[in-house]
Amino acid sequence: MERSDVFALLKKLIWEYLDEDGKNSDFEEHSNLLRDLHINSAHLIDLVIDVEDRFNITIEDALLGKMTTVGSSVDVILSKLG
Amino acid sequence: MKRVVVTGLGVVAPNGINVPEFRKAIESGKSGVRFSTELELLRSGCQVAGLPNFESNVLNEYFTSNTLRNLNSTGVQYGCAAAIEAWLDAGLQVGEQVVDLDAGCVFGSALPDLSFGSELISKAVASNGARIGTRYIEQIMGSGTGAYITGLLGLGNYSVATSVACATGTEAILNAANRIRAGFAKRMLAGSNEATDAYTWFAFDGMGVTNKYSNNDAGGASMPMSQHAKGFIPGAGAGALILEDLEVALARGARIYAEIKGGWTSSGGGRNGGTMTANSFEGMVWCIKRAMLDAEVDPGDIDLICGHLTSTKGDVKEVQAWAEALGRRGSDFPVINSLKSMIGHCLGAAGSIECVAAVLQLHRSFIHPSINCQLPHQEIIDLIDEQRIPQHILKRQMKVVAKANFGFGDVSSCIFFSGI
Numbered sequence: 001m002e003r004s005d006v007f008a009l010l011k012k013l014i015w016e017y018l019d020e021d022g023k024n025s026d027f028e029e030h031s032n033l034l035r036d037l038h039i040n041s042a043h044l045i046d047l048v049i050d051v052e053d054r055f056n057i058t059i060e061d062a063l064l065g066k067m068t069t070v071g072s073s074v075d076v077i078l079s080k081l082g
Numbered sequence: 083m084k085r086v087v088v089t090g091l092g093v094v095a096p097n098g099i100n101v102p103e104f105r106k107a108i109e110s111g112k113s114g115v116r117f118s119t120e121l122e123l124l125r126s127g128c129q130v131a132g133l134p135n136f137e138s139n140v141l142n143e144y145f146t147s148n149t150l151r152n153l154n155s156t157g158v159q160y161g162c163a164a165a166i167e168a169w170l171d172a173g174l175q176v177g178e179q180v181v182d183l184d185a186g187c188v189f190g191s192a193l194p195d196l197s198f199g200s201e202l203i204s205k206a207v208a209s210n211g212a213r214i215g216t217r218y219i220e221q222i223m224g225s226g227t228g229a230y231i232t233g234l235l236g237l238g239n240y241s242v243a244t245s246v247a248c249a250t251g252t253e254a255i256l257n258a259a260n261r262i263r264a265g266f267a268k269r270m271l272a273g274s275n276e277a278t279d280a281y282t283w284f285a286f287d288g289m290g291v292t293n294k295y296s297n298n299d300a301g302g303a304s305m306p307m308s309q310h311a312k313g314f315i316p317g318a319g320a321g322a323l324i325l326e327d328l329e330v331a332l333a334r335g336a337r338i339y340a341e342i343k344g345g346w347t348s349s350g351g352g353r354n355g356g357t358m359t360a361n362s363f364e365g366m367v368w369c370i371k372r373a374m375l376d377a378e379v380d381p382g383d384i385d386l387i388c389g390h391l392t393s394t395k396g397d398v399k400e401v402q403a404w405a406e407a408l409g410r411r412g413s414d415f416p417v418i419n420s421l422k423s424m425i426g427h428c429l430g431a432a433g434s435i436e437c438v439a440a441v442l443q444l445h446r447s448f449i450h451p452s453i454n455c456q457l458p459h460q461e462i463i464d465l466i467d468e469q470r471i472p473q474h475i476l477k478r479q480m481k482v483v484a485k486a487n488f489g490f491g492d493v494s495s496c497i498f499f500s501g502i
Contacts, residue, residue: 017148042216043148049213 001081006055006074013050014070017043029071037070051077086259087331087502088339090172090324092164092273093438096132096317096425099140100167105442107424108450109475113301114425115315120197120280126287127294130303132317132426133278134160141166144176144234152217155198157191157277160320160431161227162234165189165271168322169235173336178236184268186240188258189228189322190250192430192489195277198222227275227320239267247489248390249347250274251321251433256497258325259342268330273322276431283316289359291394292316304427305454306391306420307401307462307471314392317426321434323441328502338502339445343482344377345497346370356492360396363403369494370407370486377498381408384416384498385480386449388440390487391420392427398461400488405465415466416484417476419452433487433495440485444499449476 011027014037018025022038025031033039039047048059048067057080059067067073091101096114098104107114114132121129138159141150144166153159165187169176202218220226225243232241240261246253251274258272286292293313296303304315331338350356350365374381387404391397401418405411421436422428428435443449451472458471486496 016151019146019148040148045213045216046152049215052213 003074003078006077007070009054010051010070010074010077013047013054014039017047027070029069029074031070032068033070033073055081057081083263084265085328086262086325086342087328088323088342088441089326089331089336090168090174091339091438091441092166092168092171092322093320093435094134094136094160094164095319095435096134099134099136101171101438104438105446108421108439108442109448111451111453112424113453115300115303117297117300118280121283124280124284126280126284128287128292128313128315129297130300130315131283132315132319132428134319136160136163152215153221154201155195155221155277156318157195157275158221158227158230160318161189161273161275162230164273164275164320164322165231168271168273168324172324174324176235181236181238183238185237185270186261186267187228187232187237187271188240188242188244188254189231189271190244190246190254190274190430191224191227191276192245192247192250193276193279193282194222195279196281197277197279200281231271235271237271245430246347246493246495247491248427248429248432249487249489249493249495250430251435252437252485252487252495252497253347253433255323255325255434255437256345256347256495262325262327268327270325271322272325273320274430274434275320276318276429278318286316293393302454304393304423306389306393306423306452307397307458308393308455309457309459311393311397311459314394314422315426317428319425319428319431319435321431321438323434323437340441340499341502343379343498343500344373345495346373346376347493347495348372350492350494352492359490361399361488361492361494363399365492366400366403366488366494367407370403370496373496373498379482379498381410383482384408384484385478386443386483387416387418388436388483388485389418389420392422398459401462401465411465413467413469415470417449417470417472418466419450419472421450423453423455436487437485437497440483441499444480444483444501447477447479449478451475
């Protein structure tokens with residue numbers, strides 16, 4: 001799967017977690033999930049579960065800390081997809 | 083002490099999922115008791131229940147799609163819907179950006195939503211250590227509904243969840259009213275909720291306190307004060323009231339439904355016949371008397387008693403307690419009705435839904451029928467005139483309406499509403 005494909009699929013998943021401010025923000029590789037997109041930190045785990053289901057991967061707890069931006073999340077997904 | 087008035091109403095009830103629908107239903111004596119396939123699956127003896135005909139999409143306008151996703155506890159859904167309706171009914175805005183430190187919330191429930199809890203348990207057992215998501219605790223915790231409401235409306239003054247068994251709703255309203263009376267808050271959202279939860283109802287069924295003999299006659303199954311009463315019918319829903327300092331309500335030109343004159347919540351202390359499941363007669367009488375004292379209500383001023391009256395053997399004792407506390411009998415006894423005849427016993431939500439009905443009756447000058455009581459219990463008509471139990475709607479201007487609830491743990495709560 002190409003990086004652009006992962007980015008597009010991830011964007012769809014993230015979109016469900018955005019409030020109006022988040023939806024009106026720029027959605028870029030460097031966008032921070034909490035600071036820029038205003039995702040509730042408690043819901044990051046739900047997003048990770050959605051990512052695991054959508055890409056059929058398992059993301060270990062140790063990798064969660066790396067998923068801070070859209071781009072770093074794409075990196076984690078790509079590493080799992082091999 | 084400040085005077086407290088009711089300026090907004092909201093309800094999700096088995097026979098009406100908003101106030102206009104509910105008012106029409108109670109005026110006409112429409113039952114919301116239906117056959118429950120969930121109780122049938124559990125092979126419960128009682129297989130009918132008061133089931134709100136509720137669609138959660140009424141919340142779509144007020145919560146984000148993410149919040150609504152996995153908002154699966156029906157109790158939380160009902161509570162939020164009733165609270166939002168009451169808030170809007172009071173002419174207030176949803177979505178204010180600033181916290182209102184003069185406005186607070188008391189929202190109670192009697193029991194956990196075991197149906198929602200069973201979803202968690204099933205998922206946890208099947209997870210094999212995998213993540214199960216973050217949305218369970220906020221819907222299971224006792225203050226969950228209140229947390230959704232205060233977060234939506236920006237209520238900063240006070241936010242608590244109370245639980246007093248079947249007296250929960252009435253106590254929550256009194257609790258909130260007393261906060262305004264004391265000058266600690268200017269506006270309170272008060273109410274309670276109970277989930278559609280066949281597991282809890284099944285547990286009541288196992289105690290032998292529900293009616294197992296009317297599964298083919300759902301609408302006739304709940305029969306408070308009747309000679310034929312065979313047990314209560316469980317139900318679900320939520321009620322909410324907006325309470326305000328009279329001066330604040332007048333200053334903003336709010337519509338005023340009623341004044342809360344006062345009331346009392348107490349326990350029989352598990353003495354004098356009071357047990358986990360039965361109220362002591364003395365405890366009930368004392369609560370009503372103490373409530374009248376607090377509200378400065380004379381027994382002779384009471385036009386209507388909206389009773390707890392569950393369709394059990396407790397109904398006789400309750401009517402006897404009212405007669406004793408008020409010193410009124412026969413044709414001198416106030417008119418008495420039971421909303422549970424139409425909606426069953428909504429447990430923690432009973433008090434708040436029934437207070438909404440009490441306020442509507444006072445404000446709109448009517449008394450709803452107490453259905454399924456064509457033949458009142460002999461011990462009741464030995465004490466009060468049979469005509470005091472209305473079979474049909476009565477049109478009547480009223481001075482004071484009494485509302486009480488009694489519950490497991492020997493608890494009592496009694497409140498008085500009047501015009502201003």
